[in-house]
Amino acid sequence: MGLFGDPAYWLPLTFAALMGVSILIYVVLDGFDLGVGVLFPFADGAEKDRMVASIGPFWDANETWLVLAVGLLLVAFPAAHGTILTALYLPVAVMLIGLILRGVAFEFRVKAPTPHKRAWNGAFFVGSLMTSLAQGYMLGLYIMGLEQTWATWAFGALTAVFLTVGYSFIGATWLILKTEGALQIKAVRWARGGIWGLVLGLGAISLASPLVSERIWAKWFSVPEIFALAPLPLMSAGLVVLLWLALRRLPTRDDSWAWFPFVASVVLFMLAFFGLAYSFYPYVVPEKLTLYEAASAPESLFIILIGTCVVLPMIGGYTVLAYTVFRGKARDLRYD
């Protein structure tokens, strides 16, 4: 028994929460920069440069949250880490190849000779698309309990498309915030075109997860939980309506409210994430392995927790610094 009770109870829970927060931050942050990559074919040459300029100073740190999330899974729940990643062997490989392509294309597209730029732009788009699709597929398969059947593959394919459209939507809202002029008008149009993906994606996941598992069904559709949880879907629906209204009026003449679609989408992603987290708790491998069964030894978790408590606020601090330094409309990325 420790200071706050039994560490075998609260340590795994704390690490599950930390991992959840990392995944959420990753999905939001890399979501928008992956989305910008997915939107690449719709933009012309100069617009592409400006789009990359809007994410250039951030993408690297954004991807680090993925490393932290998978690192925490690896560290805190080694048994689950092996099970999940070997079950998702091929989609993980597709995602990694996608991440490699887009990560290096960032640099190569502006350093290679001009005739090669087209090819690297292509690599940037394909890499972003592969990553988004793979992540969506993995999400679908995870919801389906990592079962490998035709039905789960089909559901995975569906979530792959929806998450990709969802990423391109949040990417478009980021561009509304960070750009101006013709590109901003285009971004508003992209966002209008992408909002259906968000709605269908949220809908499909909300419908499928209770249907797959009786346990999840019981967690949502029993009294009094159903009343306590009602605000979650209601708020989501309200936000979608507000987003739809805002996108009809944007961009405004004085650029007011340009922040709104991005912030609203972030909140939407958060609501969806909490819904999922509520559904799956306490399982880390759905219906097979709880986070208490999968957790590693408390003494090792303790060592990491201390470091995390010290370092995470610092990471937050300098992340805010970076976003402050590069606030405002995106300018050309220059080394001088």
Next chain:
Amino acid sequence: MDTLLLSRIQFGANISFHILFPTITIALGWVLLFFKLRFNATGETKWMDAYRFWVKVFALSFAMGVVSGITMSFQFGTNWPGFMETVGNIAGPLLAYEVLTAFFLEAVFLGIMLFGFSRVPGWLHTLATFLVAFGTTMSAFWILVLNSWMHTPVGFEMIDGVAHATDWVAILFNPSMPYRLVHMLLASGLTVAFLIAGFSAFRMLLGDKGRDVRAALKTALIMGASLIPLQILAGDMHGLNTLEYQPQKVAAMEGNWETGTNVPLLLFAIPDEDARENRMEIAIPNGASLILTHKADGEVPGLNDFVTEDGEVLHPPVAPVFFAFRIMVGTGMAMLLLSWAGVYFMARRRDAGAVPKPLLVVLVPMAFSGWVATLAGWYTTEIGRQPWLVQGVLSTKDAVADVPAPFVGMTLVTYLAIYAALLAAYIFVLFFLATKASRGETVHPSAPQSGEAVARQIPAE
């Protein structure tokens, strides 16, 4: 081929590709800080020009390192679940601390370092450069702690087949860590010294007379000439440490089959593991005994001591370790010769432009000599650890994932194709950037431009 072999090739290919880039960024970060501090101190634009050229190489190398590093963090789970299940309680915290204290630091401040020069005060830009360099070095520290622990594991107890940490100070400062860390940091320094020297020589051969190129060449050659003796010393001490803790590896490095005294130093041989002897030996009498024990009649361990009575081989494959070690040492000798020659010519005329043309020509291919030596060194130590994944604790074959071999084979082929293409693109772009810079095509036009020109201008270059 089976899953084990394919997984080993895949991880080996991945980690080999990965290490090329951190090897550059670790030391290049500090060199960039040096350029920036020289500029701050002297106000001479040559230092800032050198900074601007090399920061591009840094950005490109950093991106290559990040993406290949992410791949590795996933492959622990996809290909080697037994590793984390057995020693996760020790490897986990070390990797977590790497992410927390190094990755975020470098990733966030890289943005400010690359694109913030005109947006933040000068001191903050210098600080960002420092923090990125510091972050890459921290990253090296944590990963070398873990790697060294896999060679010389201490500070833990096994409970039900799972390692539990008992003494974190002992784990952090495990017996081979100081040697391995110093050896790797110096390797990074030498890699960067010869990279900068090579591309500066290349630019001078193209007729570039820029003051920044000479300053870079001078910095690089002095750096190389002063680090290489330190590296030879550090390597020797590391070898003695290995002799103490992993004698079977030293036996393979020396190609020595029977334990004995007055063991010769083999300059060349072809180890034959089936016959358990060497062919075509060229040797210096007593050499190995002298180097390893500092006595002509010192005892050197032999490989035959590491075969059990029922024939199970507990020493690493001999030929790869034997040859990799010789490639590393040979490259180091070339570095010693060339950097000292360069410094001699510069000192004689007190002019960085006085390096004779033949030496410049030789320095160009030496630009990637650091990669050759680093890879050869890592192959020596990592293949030399086989058949163990964690020496004496976990064998490689017990850690591999139960994934169908065709999956591993398919992804392996894809990774190899991508790595080959990216490596070619990387080297090509480095030469392209150097060629462009040597023509004086600065990408920072100071004169105002027409709107169309601004639109066409390639950013972040």
